[in-house]
Amino acid sequence: MAIVLGPNRYGKAETRLVRVVRDGDTHALADFNVSVALSGDLAATHLTGDNAGVLPTDTMKNTVYAFAKKHGVGEPEEFGLLLARHFVATQPQVKTARVSIESFGWERLGPHSFARKGDYTRVATVLVSDEFEQVVSGVTGLVLLNSTASEFRGFPRDEYTTLPETTDRILATAVDARWRHLSASGDFAKSYPAALEALTSAFVNTYSASLQQTLFSMGSHVLSQRPEIAEVRLALPNKHHYLVDLSPFDLTNDNEVFIAGDRPYGLIEGTVTRDDAPPAAAEWYL
Structure with missing residues (x-):
């Protein structure tokens, strides 16, 4: 009987991100919970402990924050695509990147004042590889x-x-x-x-x-x-x-x-x- 490694992935889950857009005295707010998962040629780390292909999950967290500053966040689907495309393009061992985002709503009370909406949560999941891109939106x-x-x-x-x-x-x-x-x-x-x-x-x-x-x-x-x-x-x-x-x-x-x-x-x-x-x-x- 042979014992083999099956499908696997790893990543950084639930990176909390709040992005404030300051347009003069009127501000806009985005509140995301971002989870990244990568899969691909990662057998070595499981079988021998060789981490040569394992991008640190801390790097994934940092990328979320850096991209929020450099590119803004926009719609959660758009931000997820931006991140997923980046990981696939820059990490040759990564074949598929999955980014899931919860987007928490805030109701404007004034130019820079907000109240949290607690009635539902917007969600989005994107999957990107060299062969395909897939976007799923939703609500929970x-x-x-x-x-x-x-x-x-x-x-x-x-x-x-x-x-x-x-x-x-x-x-x-x-x-x-x-x-x-x-x-x-x-x-x-x-x-x-x-x-x-x-x-x-x-x-x-x-x-x-x-x-x-x-x-x-x-x-x-x-x-x-x-x-x-x-x-x-x-x-x-x-x-x-x-x-x-x-x-x-x-x-x-x-x-x-x-x-x-x-x-x-x-x-x-x-x-x-x-x-x-x-x-x-x-x-x-x-």
Whole structure:
């Protein structure tokens, strides 16, 4: 039996970067969490401890900060491409660079005052090699709720099924979505808010017979509205809301008072894609 080294990568995770753009008295703010991972001809360090091809992860961190000063940051997809292209171009042993960025939002309160937005986080992942460039945008922690226009019935039952059917329920989720771009040269400043709007409007306007149906509607609406996007992957936890029994207090609960459940929760995952879209250059995950 032979023992061999399988796929591997290494890098610097979660480099926190805040970049202030000072345009006179009015400032702009970018707040990123940047993770870099490199893969390629790196077998020697694993097998013999030879570090000749191992760019220090501290260098990756320093590159993030230096590039933020030299080039600015722009959209997270653009900054990720800038970094990934640099590592592939300057390190011959590196065949693929993956840069993942969380972009934290801030709301302007004045020329140089801001309040942190805590409702969701923008994310982006780029993969660059000599053969391909791939850009994935997305959002995580986008909490959405419909107080009606949702049902769940007609499901199979067995001896362990206790869930009653319902024709009127709260539908709530925390959207974790990623969408792959057809090109690495898109207008990400325009594409991102438009894709986000397509996701949320589909959630609002879909009468839901199941969260799976809502997932497909959300992904489909993004693809119908945004021709630059090839596919959408979604993970939708079902944030259960349980009707409170108020009968001990001689009160009727007409779908008005609920307990917001924490766990366990249903988790619905799926991919919606164009049937003519080219396949991904490299696998990507939520």
